[in-house]
Amino acid sequence: MxxxxxxxxxxxxxxxxxxxxxxxxxxxxxxxxxxxxxxxxxxxxxxxxxxxxxxxxxxxxxxxxxxxxxxxxxxxxxxxxxxxxxxQPPAPPAAVRRWTIPAAFGGENGPHLDDIANKLSITPKAAIARICGDDLRVLSIGFAPGQPYIGLLPEEWDLPRLTDMTPSVPAGAVVVAVRQIVMFGGASATGWRQIARSAFRTFLPDRSPPMPLRPGDAIRYVAAPESEIDMLARNSDGLGGAKLEVLA
CATH class of the missing domain: 3.30.1360.40 (Gyrase A; domain 2)
Structure with missing residues (x-):
């Protein structure tokens, strides 16, 4: 970046x-x-x-x-x-809403987490703590319906995309590159690095609203076991246990 x-x-x-x-x-x-x-x-x-x-x-x-x-x-x-x-560039406006979203990090849910931690010279646990420790912001919605670009992560997370595409990551995949996070609403090919998986679906056409995230929303991830994410994925609302808090 x-x-x-x-x-x-x-x-x-x-x-x-x-x-x-x-x-x-x-x-x-x-x-x-x-x-x-x-x-x-x-x-x-x-x-x-x-x-x-x-x-x-x-x-x-x-x-x-x-x-x-x-x-x-x-x-x-x-x-x-x-x-x-x-x-005279001002600070970005304060978030009006905050989503807290459970995600399972590492292992099969985040196959690139260890590699990222190694690149940052920290432990995987420290990398998870950094992702979950602060509010991030929805910077933009695009590429696919409801798909958020979330950031910005610290400068050391300015990691390039992979040289080869991953043929498919699952719905709910949490991927990172260039100081940003993307959550996929459906299975997709990607050149970004997968660190986690959530049960949050960014777009469901029959849900009201179909795309729950808005630009400017705050995002706070919370680490959860894989079994919890699997259970949350069975909920028909597609929110994957995410909680919405109105801040102002």
Whole structure:
């Protein structure tokens, strides 16, 4: 992950009724924070005509009603806000919600945990403690329905992706790379390193809501035995024993 924290906000068209506000070309921490701040501000006070606000790692997508506003008018309004944030980057907004999610670490549930611990010159137990010790944040939802990108982990966790793809990790797999965590809602190929498995399903089309996580949510993992995860996976709600706490 790039350590260049310079921000250069720009506006780009995205289809007939959307625009993208981007703070940087690479996922530097300052750009991630800026995208979260802008998305939170726009969510609290959306410009006229905006129908959807979708934050990504270093950008925010805005969809708008062309009968109520124009791309140029919206771009002028939003670019002013983005430039103000880039000029004096504030801390990301405080989390409104926290999910506590059980996960089984290591062994068959996390076949890359020992290797990661070795790379970090710590024990697997210490690596688990670091993952579970602090709140992380949902930085973005994407790639697959409901799939979260969670972070940021400390700088020493800036681990590259694997050189070869793992053909399949199971639903609920917790994988890491480039200071981030991804939880897979279904079995998937990946180049990220699997450290754990949860029974949390990030997307179930018949559940309300189908995608329970939101950008900006706090995530706290708690270590659990494999037998508990297997039992939680049988629950029809697909939440895998996760608990939601409203913080504000």
């Amino acid at each position: 790039s350590s260049d924290d310079s921000l250069s906000p720009g506006i780009f068209p995205a289809g007939p009724d959307a625009l993208l506000v981007r703070f940087a070309l690479t996922p530097c921490p300052a750009a991630m924070d800026a995208a979260q701040v802008l998305a939170a501000r726009l969510d609290r006070d959306p410009p006229a005509g905006v129908t959807e606000i979708a934050p990504a790692l270093v950008s925010v997508l805005l969809r708008f009603d062309r009968a109520r506003t124009s791309r140029s008018a919206l771009a002028d309004t939003v670019l002013d806000q983005a430039r103000a944030i880039a000029a």
